[in-house]
Amino acid sequence: xxxxxxxxxxxxxxxxxxxxxxxxxxxxxxxxxxxxxxxxxxxxxxxxxxxxxxxxxxxxxxxxxxxxxxxxxxxxxxxxxxxxxxxxxxxxxxxxxxxxxxxxxxxxxxxxxxxxxxxxxxxxxxxxxxxxxxxxxxxxxxxxxxxxxxxxxxxxxx
Numbered sequence: 177x178x179x180x181x182x183x184x185x186x187x188x189x190x191x192x193x194x195x196x197x198x199x200x201x202x203x204x205x206x207x208x209x210x211x212x213x214x215x216x217x218x219x220x221x222x223x224x225x226x227x228x229x230x231x232x233x234x235x236x237x238x239x240x241x242x243x244x245x246x247x248x249x250x251x252x253x254x255x256x257x258x259x260x261x262x263x264x265x266x267x268x269x270x271x272x273x274x275x276x277x278x279x280x281x282x283x284x285x286x287x288x289x290x291x292x293x294x295x296x297x298x299x300x301x302x303x304x305x306x307x308x309x310x311x312x313x314x315x316x317x318x319x320x321x322x323x324x325x326x327x328x329x330x331x332x333x334x
Contacts (some may be wrong), residue, residue: 201240215227231261266313266317272310275310
């Protein structure tokens, strides 16, 4: 914007930009709160994931609220997981085993609770894809650093 446009249109354009920034921040904040709610539900309820919504919440809070982003990064339960994921792309080995146990329990409940083999098969396929995705990532910082030093992929893409 040149000097003449700035003098004539400056205040109006700045107000629209600041309103748009506020709308974007509000949108990302609402998405972050939704993802955080799903993550908390996933910690308590079997069959609902918690790790991916948690990473989504951290992403959304980074775009919307420094206060909530700092809170989630320093959370005693969630903070280390997010930090290790951002730094090393580590999906903890213990988390992988717990995930498999919860998914197996969910499949058993689905099978014995509904008796619907088709729905159980679809759920099994979905869980198998999720487990395959999670097991592709290193389970510790040491494994991640070893893969980086050897020039190997950390996950599917890098």
